[in-house]
Amino acid sequence: DAGITQSPRHKVTETGTPVTLRCHQTENHRYMYWYRQDPGHGLRLIHYSYGVKDTDKGEVSDGYSVSRSKTEDFLLTLESATSSQTSVYFCAISESTTGNTGELFFGEGSRLTVL
Amino acid sequence: GNSVTQMEGPVTLSEEAFLTINCTYTATGYPSLFWYVQYPGEGLQLLLKATKADDKGSNKGFEATYRKETTSFHLEKGSVQVSDSAVYFCALRMGGGADGLTFGKGTHLIIQP
Numbered sequence: 001d002a003g004i005t006q007s008p009r010h011k012v013t014e015t016g017t018p019v020t021l022r023c024h025q026t027e028n029h030r031y032m033y034w035y036r037q038d039p040g041h042g043l044r045l046i047h048y049s050y051g052v053k054d055t056d057k058g059e060v061s062d063g064y065s066v067s068r069s070k071t072e073d074f075l076l077t078l079e080s081a082t083s084s085q086t087s088v089y090f091c092a093i094s095e096s097t098t099g100n101t102g103e104l105f106f107g108e109g110s111r112l113t114v115l
Numbered sequence: 116g117n118s119v120t121q122m123e124g125p126v127t128l129s130e131e132a133f134l135t136i137n138c139t140y141t142a143t144g145y146p147s148l149f150w151y152v153q154y155p156g157e158g159l160q161l162l163l164k165a166t167k168a169d170d171k172g173s174n175k176g177f178e179a180t181y182r183k184e185t186t187s188f189h190l191e192k193g194s195v196q197v198s199d200s201a202v203y204f205c206a207l208r209m210g211g212g213a214d215g216l217t218f219g220k221g222t223h224l225i226i227q228p
Contacts (some may be wrong), residue, residue, distance in 0.1 A: 022125075033215045042204065042220035043159075050213040058214060090158055098210040102147055102166075106158035 003027050004107040006091050011014050012113045017079040023091030026069075032074040033092040033104065034058075034066065043090065049074055081114045088112075119141045121205045121219035128195055131228050136190040136222045138179075138205035146207040148172075148181050148188040149216065162190075162203070179208045199224045 003026030013019055023032065034046040037056075045058030047066040055066050063085060064075045078085055088111050092104040116130035121138045128134060140146065147166045151159040163172030177192045188205060202223050206216040 018217055030213070031213060033129070035215075039222065043216075043218045048214055083218055092159075092215065094215070097208070097213055098147070102208050102210070103149060103161050104159075104216055105161070106151075108158045 002012065004091060004093060006058070006089075006107040006110045008110060009108065010111050012105060013081055014115050015082060016080050019081050019112065019114075021076040021089055021091075023074045023076070023107060025074075025093050027093060027095075027105070028071060029093040029095045029105075030071075031094045031097065032068065034064075034076045035059065035090045035092065035110070036075070036087040037090060038087050046076065046089075065113075078112075081112075083114050086112060086114045117146070117207060118210065119205050119207055119217055119219035121178070121203075121222050123220050123222060125225050126222040127225045127227060130197055132226075134192040134195045134199075134224070135225070136203055136205075138187065138188045138190065138219060140205075140207050141185050142207055142209060143208055145152075145183070146184070146209050148179070148208045149206045149208070150177070150179055150190050151204040151206060151218075152219070153204065155201075159204060192195045195224075195226050197226045197228055200224055 005024045032037045033048045035043040048054045049068040091107040118141045149164045149172040150162040152162045163174045165172040165181035169182045202221045204221045
């Protein structure tokens with residue numbers, strides 16, 4: 001199994017509070033991703049990173065920010081959580097973008113509930 | 116843009132039945148194609164993949180063939196087991212794109228004993 005750890009695994013918070021989710025990898029992969037999973041929507045990309053300090057927006061980036069100060073860590077921050085951000089968040093990593101090493105490996109997910 | 120379409124289900128089958136989950140895609144170019152499986156309470160696991168046309172991916176009795184002419188990557192298994200109950204996601208990735216995979220919405224499979 002790929003070495004990906006997400007924390008916290010479960011969190012309940014209130015509307016308007018800041019929340020940070022952490023993804024830590026031990027594989028030294030260049031690419032890291034944050035997805036959210038919601039019923040009827042599958043997985044949607046929030047932000048991704050293609051190197052230290054190199055990040056870009058995905059399909060559903062509004063209300064989220066990310067940072068990557070080290071290869072192994074990718075942080076997802078909700079500056080002011082809203083109920084629409086209640087979801088399961090998955091971190092993923094990949095070694096490359098093409099061919100036989102282009103697949104993503106996923107963490108176990110972080111379930112966030114915003115009351 | 117790129118997209119993946121798959122039946123959402125739930126799909127309910129009896130044990131030992133034949134399984135087909137359809138997946139079609141739209142892409143500008145020739146993507147790599149993937150099937151992922153998600154068991155309850157867990158993350159997604161790669162089930163199989165194909166990186167070019169006519170490639171067949173296979174794993175744990177599951178197979179899928181990359182069909183460029185029909186832009187499809189249907190998942191099949193000859194005899195399903197209760198332990199195959201899970202959500203299955205079809206996904207694509209364009210070569211060179213740093214923005215990860217584009218997923219279908221997932222198909223919930225339920226296998227009854």
